[in-house]
Amino acid sequence: MIKNYFKISIRNLLKNKTLSLLNLIGLSVGISSVLTLLFSVYAYYTADNHISDKENIVYIKTVLTDGNDYSHVPYPLLDRVLNSSPDVIAGTHLHNWNNMWLTSEEKDFQNRTDFADPEFFEVFDIPLKYGNKTTALKEKYSIVLTDKVSKQIFGDINPVGKTLVGSDTLNLKVTGVFEPISPYSAFRLGVVLPNTILKTNPSFIAQNNWANSFSPTYFRLRPNSDLTQLKNNVTQLMSENSIDANTIAKMTVMPFVDMRTDAIPIVDIIITSSIAASFFILLIILVNFLNLNTSTMLGRTKTIAVRKVLGSDKRGLIIQYCIENGILVFVSILLSAFLFLTINLPRLNDTFGPEFGRISFDIFKDYPIVLGIILIGILATLMVSILPSLRFVKIPVTLGIKGKVQQVKSNFLLRNSFIILQFTIAILCISIAIILNKQIGFMKNADLGFERNNVLVGNIDLDYKKLDIAQSKFNALLNELESNPYVKSVSTSQAIPSEYYFNYTNYYDPTNDIDVRIRRSYADQSYFKTLEIPIVEGRSFNQNIDQADEYPVIINESALKAFGWKTIKGKTLNYKGGNGKGQPIVGVVKDFHYQDLQNAVEPLVHIYRDRKTLKQHRFLTVRVQEGHETSIENIISTAFENIPSRKRYIQSRLTDKVSGQYLLIEGILKSVNITAILAIFISCLGLFGLISFSAKRRVKEIGVRKVLGAGVTKIVFLLSKDYVILVGIAALIAFPIAWYLMNSWLDGFAYSISIKWWMFGLAAFIALLITSFTLGLRAIKSAVANPINSLRTE
Incomplete structure (x- = not known):
């Protein structure tokens, strides 16, 4: 008997190729996404299990x-x-x-x-x-x-x-x-x-x-x-x-x-979002599987009635459909595992690996995830098999033989609620993706207070084997760069924007009795010139005037305000409890964003250090004439190849360094984008199945309307309007939720965009456009069908 069940199941799946393929695609893509999200959460929560108590x-x-x-x-x-x-x-x-x-x-x-x-x-x-x-x-x-x-x-x-x-x-x-x-x-x-x-x-x-x-x-x-x-x-x-x-x-x-x-607060957002996204995607694929499965069973009411006449009981029919859907789910799990291992996991590591480290999947060590996906598959099979089966096996034999399933009362409220829920999630994800994208674009393109274009930066903290030889060759490189007509400015420093140490020192102003905690760094005389950071008072460092052992400093505007000063004239930076001799303040620079825009500009002090002190600087910064970056990079790389060191010289563009601060947020954006695409894609698969279901139920009605003169446009509108209205309702529900979530998230940024109405309008337009296209494909096929064949249908 079980063997026959399997034969019949495979035959039915092949007979309904389109809907079986839709189910297979939706389940495979959805389960692989859920598997990826759940595995990242599992890996995070079990990472410290090796530490007892x-x-x-x-x-x-x-x-x-x-x-x-x-x-x-x-x-x-x-x-x-x-x-x-x-x-x-x-x-x-x-x-x-x-x-x-x-x-x-x-x-x-x-x-x-x-x-x-x-x-x-x-x-x-x-x-x-x-x-x-x-x-x-x-x-x-x-x-x-x-x-x-x-x-x-x-x-x-x-x-x-x-x-x-x-x-x-x-x-x-x-x-x-x-x-x-x-x-x-x-x-x-x-x-x-x-x-x-x-x-x-x-x-x-x-x-x-x-x-x-x-x-x-x-x-x-x-x-x-x-x-x-x-x-x-x-x-x-x-x-x-x-x-x-x-x-x-x-x-x-x-x-x-x-x-x-x-340590990294955004991790909590990532984990919470992953759990929520996996739940929503799982809910969507289950609802769509249920809807599509109901659609396939619609055309099998005569078969059910005949089998009941021949003696089949309800239990046998339910087992038949459980096996049929079980085969589909099992194949989907295998395909989802393949997608997870070959596509999703590598992308997960590419997105979050630089920040958290790369993870790998071991079927023996990570067996809870395997068992969890199998359990989800079993529950999905039972749900989508038993619920529709119980509905259709109750159809009276007389109605089933005649195929009059339209007389069976349907639970439209429940079905429509699921459609609204699906598209609420999809539109919510699209709205979040649009706002995220605007915020990241704002942070990448904002005026940072310095000029980042056409600037090369390289790490010169290389653990030189022979420092005196390295210093001599480095000095020769500096001279070569300064004499190059395509080089505008050269600088060495302890830090560059996006890579400032968390070095803080408490300075004291005895006049105002104020302690100010200031981040500090070291720079040479050309640092502010190279980055084109404006001096608003005083002057920049000058190697002919400043002596490194006197520690002259330049502060930013935030430090000036923190001390309550109007000017730096007569001011020095003093350590509380120091010897009374302060560091001379020679200038004030305009506030610039030396860290990402999630953080406000804090008080900052730069201490003078001669550029030729190779051992005490980390970065070489070179501003070049546009179009000559590659040639200058080659000159610098060649010079460092001839300097013996334990580390390899690595250089990049300052624009890339600044953009690199947002890799983690961009990773979240990618995850949201994928979730939004999956949500709308799987939801539209369900709509395709539902409109197919509706078209089959109303096949005679469509035929009669065409005979009486209804055009294709009117019939397409007739079949699609209810679903478009449901998507509209979903949009109205999703918008306030998206606004609340993203407004709360943006509050965590020192500098952020304002949420505009058009962002939600764009999200609704995208959802309606995709939905209309999906509905139109199936509705047009039904509308152009020959009405003679429709009227013949029993």
């Missing part, structure tokens, strides 16, 4: 009086908390100091380097692939590698006990290798070394005090600890010891499980 891990966050915050605290705070907070079991620092070069068999490797306390594994119970967690960081010159770095250096062997040379001088013993860590994890580790290595580092010693906040600090607490008491204790310790206590509003204890969304 993570609910009892916290980190400390500093909140300033100006509203800014950061997850760094003074290094000495940890020991004071351990000694004064009974709820704290263990604590550790985990901070970057420098990305150390590691040498193995004369090959150099550089990866992210973090320094942690020996108690690191008491706080984070991260499993090791090789080594012993108890002793891994106890020795001063030990090093723990991630699995990725271990394979990069040693291949697939166990490297514990082997030696690496760090920074050309340190003999480091490999004492552990982490199990593979998800790129979505809160930890972006490369190698971890004990903090005891830094205890003799003069630079670290100078920073290891209450005046500098550079170290993220983590604690493991006892279950059910009082977080409020811990927060009050940390705040009290900071107020007693920090010399900048007046600039600190409070100290906050943050759960480790919230660390990723706290």
Whole structure:
């Protein structure tokens, strides 16, 4: 019997080729999209599952009086908390100091380097692939590698006990290798070394005090600890010891499980949107599958009636349709898996990989996703098979034999509600995509306060093997560039727009008794000229006048306003508690957007540093005459090829750097665009099936109207008008939702567009245009059919 069910099912699917193909396309595309979205959510939420009892891990966050915050605290705070907070079991620092070069068999490797306390594994119970967690960081010159770095250096062997040379001088013993860590994890580790290595580092010693906040600090607490008491204790310790206590509003204890969304708030939007989009797409494909399945069963009422006359019961008929739809769903799942692995997953990595890291799919490790998709397939099969079957098997045999299904009462309210819901989602996605696109376009093309076109930038922080030789060749390159007629200006600096360090210093004005937290950077005499940033007061740096050891500075307008000054005449920048000799302020530049437009322009100070100090600059910036960018790039690249260094020289256009700040938001836009296309596409597949259903039900009516003189246009209008009205209702529902969501989202930007009425009008026009085209295809086919054949239909 089961064999016969399969034969009949395949025969029916082939007989209804068009609707079967529509179902197959809609299901395959929809399920592959749901699979992609759910897998990204699954990968995110399971990324830190390797850390046991993570609910009892916290980190400390500093909140300033100006509203800014950061997850760094003074290094000495940890020991004071351990000694004064009974709820704290263990604590550790985990901070970057420098990305150390590691040498193995004369090959150099550089990866992210973090320094942690020996108690690191008491706080984070991260499993090791090789080594012993108890002793891994106890020795001063030990090093723990991630699995990725271990394979990069040693291949697939166990490297514990082997030696690496760090920074050309340190003999480091490999004492552990982490199990593979998800790129979505809160930890972006490369190698971890004990903090005891830094205890003799003069630079670290100078920073290891209450005046500098550079170290993220983590604690493991006892279950059910009082977080409020811990927060009050940390705040009290900071107020007693920090010399900048007046600039600190409070100290906050943050759960480790919230660390990723706290560091990159937009992640929460991505995850929430992915869950919502997967739910909506799943709902749309199920409704369309149900509608299209009902449409195919419409022409099979005679078959059902005949089988009932021959003795088939309701159970047999339902099993038949379950198997038929099960075959369709199973094939769709296979096709969706192929689309996911070959198209969707690579695109997902291309979109979010640069920010979060690349992920891979392992059928054995990620089996919950496989089981989830199979479960969705089973539920979909049962839903779309049983519901229509119960409806059609109840048709009286006398009506079924005559094919008079139009006498069967239909639940139009439920069907129309589903259509409205589908197109509400589709139009909502289209509206969001339009507003997102306008915001990204605004940010990319806005006046940033500097001229970004025709500017080349290159990273010159390359870890030169012989600095004196590198300096000599670099000076020769600068001279060559300055004498080139196609080069307008050359500059070296610590930062460029889009890549400023989060270097903040608190400066003090004793006249007004004001503390101002200012971001700082270093630049040479040509920096503002090269970027064409206007000087609004004073002058730019001048190598003939300024001396680097006097630290002359140029501030921006925001810093001027923050101090409450009208002019810089007679003003200096002073450290609170300093020796009284301030840094001379030689100029004020117009505010420019050195970070993306999600953030307001903050107070900024540039400190003078001579351009030929190669070791202390990160970027070479060159303004060239339009049309000669490539030739100048070749000159610079050739020069750096002849300078021995551990890193490779990489250069790009400043326009690309600025646009690159919005890659993550553009990734969201791509996801929204795809969701919108899928929603409208799958919804239109459902409409195609429904209008086919309607045309079959009204075939005699159409024939009679044509005989009485109705034209094609009138019949198309007759068949389509109800659906167009439903799409219009969906648009009216979607618009206020889209406005509320996007207005709330845009509030998070310091600079944003205003939402205009035409954006919603464009979304409605796109939806109506696509809908009308879809409806028109099927309606015209019915309208031009021969009325004689229609009137003959029984």
